[in-house]
Amino acid sequence: MDQYAIVTDNLVKKYGKNTAVNGIRLQVKKGEIFGLVGPDGTGKTTTIQMLCGIKTPNSGSATVAGVDAVRQAERLGGKIGYMSEGFSLYGTLTVGENIDFFADLYQVPAAVRRERKARLLQFSRLARFIDRPAEKLSGGMKKKLALCCTLIYSPEVLFLDEPTTGVDPVSRRDFWKIVYDFLSEGITIFVSTPYMDEAERCDRVAMMHQGRILNCDTPRGLKATLPGDLLAITARPPRQAASVLKGHGGYTHVQLFGEDLHLVVPDAAKEQAAIREYLENRGIIVAGIRRVEPSLEDIFVSAVAVPALDQGLPARVKQAADETGPGLQGATSEYAVEVTGMTKRFGSFTAVNEIGFKVRKGEIFGFLGPNGSGKSTTIRMLCGLLPPTAGRATVAGFDIARQAHLLRPHIGYMSQKFSLYNDLTAEENIDFYAGVYGLKGERRGRRKQWVLKMAGLTGRERVMARDLSGGWKQRLALGCAILHEPQVLFLDEPTSGVDPVARREFWDLIYELSSQGVTVFVTTHYMDEAEHCHTLGLIYYGNLIALGSPGGLKEQNLAGELLEVETPNPLAAMDYLGKEERFSHVALFGSTLHLLVDDVETVAPEVIGLLRQGGFEVRRAEKVPLTLEDLFVALIEAEDRRLAEGGKAS
Numbered sequence: 001m002d003q004y005a006i007v008t009d010n011l012v013k014k015y016g017k018n019t020a021v022n023g024i025r026l027q028v029k030k031g032e033i034f035g036l037v038g039p040d041g042t043g044k045t046t047t048i049q050m051l052c053g054i055k056t057p058n059s060g061s062a063t064v065a066g067v068d069a070v071r072q073a074e075r076l077g078g079k080i081g082y083m084s085e086g087f088s089l090y091g092t093l094t095v096g097e098n099i100d101f102f103a104d105l106y107q108v109p110a111a112v113r114r115e116r117k118a119r120l121l122q123f124s125r126l127a128r129f130i131d132r133p134a135e136k137l138s139g140g141m142k143k144k145l146a147l148c149c150t151l152i153y154s155p156e157v158l159f160l161d162e163p164t165t166g167v168d169p170v171s172r173r174d175f176w177k178i179v180y181d182f183l184s185e186g187i188t189i190f191v192s193t194p195y196m197d198e199a200e201r202c203d204r205v206a207m208m209h210q211g212r213i214l215n216c217d218t219p220r221g222l223k224a225t226l227p228g229d230l231l232a233i234t235a236r237p238p239r240q241a242a243s244v245l246k247g248h249g250g251y252t253h254v255q256l257f258g259e260d261l262h263l264v265v266p267d268a269a270k271e272q273a274a275i276r277e278y279l280e281n282r283g284i285i286v287a288g289i290r291r292v293e294p295s296l297e298d299i300f301v302s303a304v305a306v307p308a309l310d311q312g313l314p315a316r317v318k319q320a321a322d323e324t325g326p327g328l329q330g331a332t333s334e335y336a337v338e339v340t341g342m343t344k345r346f347g348s349f350t351a352v353n354e355i356g357f358k359v360r361k362g363e364i365f366g367f368l369g370p371n372g373s374g375k376s377t378t379i380r381m382l383c384g385l386l387p388p389t390a391g392r393a394t395v396a397g398f399d400i401a402r403q404a405h406l407l408r409p410h411i412g413y414m415s416q417k418f419s420l421y422n423d424l425t426a427e428e429n430i431d432f433y434a435g436v437y438g439l440k441g442e443r444r445g446r447r448k449q450w451v452l453k454m455a456g457l458t459g460r461e462r463v464m465a466r467d468l469s470g471g472w473k474q475r476l477a478l479g480c481a482i483l484h485e486p487q488v489l490f491l492d493e494p495t496s497g498v499d500p501v502a503r504r505e506f507w508d509l510i511y512e513l514s515s516q517g518v519t520v521f522v523t524t525h526y527m528d529e530a531e532h533c534h535t536l537g538l539i540y541y542g543n544l545i546a547l548g549s550p551g552g553l554k555e556q557n558l559a560g561e562l563l564e565v566e567t568p569n570p571l572a573a574m575d576y577l578g579k580e581e582r583f584s585h586v587a588l589f590g591s592t593l594h595l596l597v598d599d600v601e602t603v604a605p606e607v608i609g610l611l612r613q614g615g616f617e618v619r620r621a622e623k624v625p626l627t628l629e630d631l632f633v634a635l636i637e638a639e640d641r642r643l644a645e646g647g648k649a650s
């Protein structure tokens with residue numbers, strides 16, 4: 001018993017007729033990082049809340065940090081920490097005051113508090129904003145502040161429910177370094193996450209589905225369950241290639257992964273040539289086909305993607321699209337969005353600094369950038385909701401400052417924290433927005449049916465919005481934003497916190513809309529999604545620092561080759577390698593290390609030798625294609641260096 005921090009037996013939780021958690025058994029060792037993953041609405045939060053003594057199970061038992069979490073929940077108090085999905089900060093208190101408040105609450109000794117607060121502020125890059133009220137932070141900055149408030153004290157067991165949703169890729173890496181620091185203090189960490197690359201970093205992972213644990217093992221153990229070999233195919237155009245392969249019928253688990261297609265085959269060596277031929281005969285260009293090691297995301301997607309959903313969605317969208325007619329066309333100019341020298345200042349603070357770019361009609365424009373860099377502020381200006389301080393922009397041909405009222409009917413906007421009305425049903429939400437957009441008569445009925453069909457909500461019309469799982473909610477929200485057939489659609493982090501399968505479905509919708517001529521302006525912190533955009537803009541501290549196609553940006557900015565190293569203890573290995581001056585840019589990627597080098601062939605043996613010298617096992621070291629995440633991190637770090645040298649970090 002002593003070696004375990006958490007033991008549960010047959011935990012069950014029902015909400016009315018609905019069984020949210022259906023008899024789960026878990027044993028989490030002390031000092032372990034334990035990950036809980038699963039599709040939206042699968043019972044992860046309910047499980048965590050039962051372990052924290054917040055919800056009482058209908059049956060079963062749970063012991064947490066030696067306390068009976070069911071019958072003696074009040075004794076859990078000082079022993080556990082819990083960061084909920086919707087952790088609430090004090091909006092009028094500043095960043096510093098919020099952290100102090102929680103330090104007081106948990107009676108953190110003064111010396112520990114000073115040291116820790118400084119470290120947390122540094123990792124979260126919030127130090128510069130210590131005096132800013134929490135309500136004026138960007139979405140991701142709020143999330144990071146909530147993390148700081150949770151990590152200021154050290155309980156025996158720390159529960160983190162989706163701690164990094166909406167947090168940018170650079171900060172997510174920093175966050176995991178802090179988590180490892182915590183472990184060295186002997187804390188047990190129980191974390192749920194929609195990011196499979198984070199799950200890879202856990203000691204063990206439980207995969208949950210429909211209230212049950214499907215599988216629980218080390219990431220390596222889970223990956224060994226893939227029924228066959230995994231092939232990665234680089235094909236043009238990728239989406240068409242995916243549907244061609246799905247149409248074949250003989251290949252399972254065909255999924256888009258960043259710019260590649262993944263599929264599972266019984267024997268890679270035997271199938272490779274046949275697959276190439278099959279694709280090429282159907283007009284697809286196959287640029288590469290190779291066997292790859294599965295990632296946890298592959299395992300998740302193949303375990304969770306029900307074939308019905310897999311094939312049903314594109315067909316559903318197509319059908320809905322056919323019924324739409326020409327309504328979504330329109331706009332005459334080549335560009336849907338044109339921005340020049342646009343600036344937004346809040347008092348003396350410049351949130352957006354003289355940015356300029358153009359978005360072609362029907363294009364998917366991905367707007368990327370770390371937390372607080374000015375993405376949402378830009379979107380609010382482009383939607384005519386916030387007047388720019390300087391510069392100008394037109395959207396769908398209308399001037400955003402002078403013609404904001406004319407612009408509205410032509411745009412759709414899904415805000416970062418889109419608030420559907422939770423106490424209204426799916427249908428009532430649609431009705432409400434139909435009213436807002438002034439849809440009447442026959443068109444109103446037609447559009448409503450279209451949205452229900454597109455979102456796959458037919459049959460769920462009367463479900464309360466709060467009872468829809470994350471993926472459905474997002475699609476309903478999208479549906480509400482496009483009820484009035486806008487030409488330009490602004491989506492601010494539409495897939496934050498959405499599971500990998502639902503995210504893919506959501507992007508199928510985005511693609512479908514774009515193919516109908518709708519311009520989509522979207523922000524995301526998922527770099528695999530960014531690969532699907534036609535054009536990307538990268539903004540940092542309010543400045544547009546890169547603009548181009550995903551491929552073009554990689555070519556222009558990343559000279560060299562990428563070396564990927566797999567080792568059982570990546571964080572410690574990263575620390576060790578990073579001490580060598582020439583490898584100081586080593587970065588964590590899933591559970592592997594990434595190094596940008598001139599020539600993999602000469603550098604790989606050096607890295608392997610060095611790691612072995614340090615006592616690290618090296619399972620694999622090879623050249624892999626560059627990803628947008630590597631590019632993103634490289635560009636942000638280069639900009640950080642430039643700012644540090646120039647000494648003008650504001």
Ligand SMILES: Nc1ncnc2c1ncn2[C@@H]1O[C@H](COP(=O)(O)OP(=O)(O)OP(=O)(O)O)[C@@H](O)[C@H]1O
Nearest residue numbers: 136137138139140346351371372373374375376377
């Ligand atoms: N009303 C306001 N008053 C003062 N500062 C503000 C206000 N609104 C936003 N800011 C600041 O402007 C900056 C940009 O915020 P914005 O919400 O645009 O970031 P973002 O790129 O969308 O970030 P995230 O990825 O976290 O959503 C942040 O530093 C934020 O604190």
Ligand SMILES: [Mg+2]
Nearest residue numbers: 139375376416
């Ligand atoms: Mg934002």
